Amino acid sequence: MPQPMSQLPEGLTTRPLEKTDAHAVFVLMAAQEQEDIGEVAIEEADIVSDWAKPSHDLGARSVGVWDGDTLVAYAELMGADRADTSVLPSHRGRGIGTWLAHWLQDLGRRVGSSVIGMPVPQGSPGDRLLEELGFRVRWTSWVLKLPEGATIPDRALPEGYVVRTAGPDDLRAAHDVLEDAFLEWSVREREPYEDFAAATSGRPGFEPWNLRVAVDPEGAVVGVSLVLVSDNGTTGYVDRLAVRRDQRNRGLAQALLVDSFAQARAHGTSTSELSTDSRTGALGLYERVGMVPTSVWVNRGIDLGEVAENAVHRP
Template identity: 65%
Template sequence: METPALAIPADLTTRPLAPGDEPAVTRVMAAQELADVGEVVIEEADIVADWRRPSHDVSARTIGVFDGDHLVGYAETSAHGRGDAAVDPAYRGRGIGTFLAHWMQDNARRHGSTVIGMPVPEGSPGDRLLTALGYRVRWTSWVLELPLGRAIQERPLPEGYAVRAAEPAEYPAVHTVIEDAFLEWSQRDRERYSDFVASVVERPGFEPWTLRVVTDPTGAVVGTVLVQLAGEEQQEGFVARLAVRRDQRGQGLAQVLLVDAFAQARAHGASRSTLSTDSRTGALSLYEKVGMEVTSVWVNRAIDL
């Protein structure tokens, strides 16, 4: 059954979002992140790429809360029980977050999901709100960075292996390596290759050098990493995806890919490197071994529908 309908303040309005609303969504998310964790993580390119995925129906999966023409709150759902939401900190305390949480539950339920959850900074207003609404913690996530100026320690490759930029003809193999690895711990359907292309290759700012691979002596792709330049003046190299084929693990290939990503980001102007990982992967120690440090902790809170 659907949750009871909630009202928003009479001076505010709602509507589904659409392509063209990405800058406004980015602004609201950035304001919330700055208030909650002290820095802006979101990039407009993230929203653009996500909404371009062929499988994502933006008009059916999003809602915006407006004060006149000014977006002050936003929420969306996607497949696999994932949601995102943000409220302009200047509009907190008016029931917008509660309204959006219930809208997400109803929207996810209508699309066949049996659970809905979203990441929030641990201890933040969003975390406290979802706790009060009965959401449980599904997993914990950490944002890590390689501190400014920290030396990058080289990692040797096994004989016959090579690390380099992926060739366009290898993109399907890259996608396969990523999905095979991620589906070992992520409870979701396999990502469509067309969605991979939209969110990675067609993401604003993508350049061929940002998608790296490790190949074995036969030339097969056995590991991959995606690094994205982000932040003001692209001073941050964000490691967005990292995967190694199961039968190739234990040889240090993930560390090789990380070190390569850090070096490539620095060579292209980044002064720091960051990534996020969560408790489902068991990879936190890997990142700490190459010199990264935790900068913030997030929890994914969810509720059964």
């Protein structure tokens, strides 16, 4: 049976989010990340490109919580199970996070989800609250950085292979390589090409050089890396990286990393980073080429047919 919905503190108001709220959500999430991990990882472009995906019904799948004119919390559900939430640090401990967790579970049941989950920094207030509410750890993620001044060792490409900027004719093939690889370990629906386009070429600030491809001697795309530059211009980060299954163990992933970070440095960055999670088994690969974990996140999920016996409602 579903848990009873908790109540928001008196004086707060709610409404579905609109695309014009992207900056307010960014400010909110940035404040939470600064408090929890000591730096801001989220960028407004991340939110804008997510909300531009044709498959995402923002109005039906989101809620914002306001204290006067200030957005102090939000939640949204993308696809079947990907939830995101944030509460302004100054408004923690008032039951808002619990209310959002219950709101998401109720929404998930209405849209037919069997489970919902969300990423939180390991050991953070959000992590502890979700554990109290019965959310289990589904997987662990690490953000890794290449120390300033360090480089990943070069890896020679097989004869006839090339790493280059993706052209317009490569985009659908790049999407297929990424989706085929990610769906080997990620249990979700296949991402529509239109959603991929919104998150890449449609992302604010995207430049053609951001999408790197490895091609075989026949010109087929067999590896892909999406490398972006942080808002402050100091960090190049690989947002997605994949190699076609039949082309693995040939050095293509390492060659794509070398190329991606070199391209980012050529565009003014001084540090390089990426993230990976326990479902991929790739952590050791990145550590072996010199990357160092800097933060740990857990994805906590809950099965929507269950009531967690240890769930608590905070006042």
